[in-house]
Amino acid sequence: MDDSEKDFNLKVVLVSFKQCLTDKGEVLLDHYIASWKGLVRFLNSLGAVFSFISKDVVSKLQIMERLRSSPQSEHYTSLQSMVAYEVSNKLVDMDHRSHPRHPHSGCRTVLRLHRALHWLQLFLDGLRTSSEDARTSTLCSEAYNATLANYHSWIVRQAVTVAFCALPSRKVFLEAMNMESSEQAVEMLGEALPFIEHVYDISQKLYAEHSLLDLP
Numbered sequence: 218m219d220d221s222e223k224d225f226n227l228k229v230v231l232v233s234f235k236q237c238l239t240d241k242g243e244v245l246l247d248h249y250i251a252s253w254k255g256l257v258r259f260l261n262s263l264g265a266v267f268s269f270i271s272k273d274v275v276s277k278l279q280i281m282e283r284l285r286s287s288p289q290s291e292h293y294t295s296l297q298s299m300v301a302y303e304v305s306n307k308l309v310d311m312d313h314r315s316h317p318r319h320p321h322s323g324c325r326t327v328l329r330l331h332r333a334l335h336w337l338q339l340f341l342d343g344l345r346t347s348s349e350d351a352r353t354s355t356l357c358s359e360a361y362n363a364t365l366a367n368y369h370s371w372i373v374r375q376a377v378t379v380a381f382c383a384l385p386s387r388k389v390f391l392e393a394m395n396m397e398s399s400e401q402a403v404e405m406l407g408e409a410l411p412f413i414e415h416v417y418d419i420s421q422k423l424y425a426e427h428s429l430l431d432l433p
C-alpha cells in the first residue's frame with residue numbers, strides 16, 4: 218500500500234456517507250461525490266492493477282461535477298432533484314438504444330456508482346463479519362458476483378477477477394483503516410455500514426419508483 222496514504226483515514230470516508238443524508242431523506246450530491254473521491258483515493262493506494270477501475274469511477278465523478286457546476290446545477294443538489302429534473306425534461310435514455318442521446322445523464326452515471334455502492338456495502342460487511350484468515354479476494358468476488366458482475370461484460374469480469382488476486386490480506390485491509398487495532402477497525406465498519414446502507418436503500422427506492430434501475 219502506498220506510503221503516502223498512511224494519513225488516509227477510511228473512517229472519515231465511510232462515515233462521510235452519513236453527511237449525504239438530510240433529515241428529509243434526500244441524498245446530497247456534493248457529499249456523495251466527496252465520499253466516492255475518498256474511496257478512489259483508497260483504491261489508488263492498492264496499486265496500479267486497480268487503475269482501470271479507478272479511472273472509470275473518476276470519469277463518472279467528473280461527469281457529476283460538470284453537472285454540479287453547469288447552468289443547471291440547482292437541479293443537481295440531490296439525487297431526488299436530479300431524477301425529477303432529468304426525467305421531467307426527458308434527459309434520460311430510458312431504453313436500450315445503439316446511439317444514446319444522453320450518454321452522460323446524471324441518472325445513468327449515478328446508477329453505475331449506486332450499483333458499486335452495493336458492492337462496497339457487501340464487501341465491507343464481509344470484511345467485518347469474516348474470520349481473521351478469510352481471503353479478501355473471496356470476499357471481493359462474492360460481493361462482486363452478487364452485484365456489479367450482473368451488469369458487466371465478460372471481459373470486464375475477467376479483468377476484475379485478475380485484479381482481485383492482487384488484493385492484500387484482511388489484516389492489511391483493516392490496518393489500512395488506520396485504527397488502533399483490527400478490533401477497532403471492525404467496530405468502525407459496524408458504525409459506518411448503516412450510513413452506506415441507508416444511502417443505498419434510499420437511492421434504490423428512488424430509482425425503482427421512476428423505473429430507472431435498468432438505464433442503458
Ligand SMILES: CCCCCCCC/C=C\CCCCCCCC(=O)N[C@@H](COP(=O)(O)O)[C@H](O)/C=C/CCCCCCCCCCCCC
Binds near residue numbers: 259260269330344393
Ligand atoms: C477497508 C476496506 C475499504 C474498501 C474501500 C474500497 C474502495 C473501492 C473503490 C471503488 C469500488 C469499485 C467501483 C467500481 C465502479 C464500477 C462502475 C461500473 O460499473 N462501470 C462500468 C459501467 O459503466 P459504463 O460503461 O456503463 O459507463 C464500466 O463499464 C466498467 C469499468 C471497469 C471497472 C469495473 C470494475 C468493478 C470492480 C468492483 C470491485 C472493486 C474492487 C476494489 C478493491 C477493494
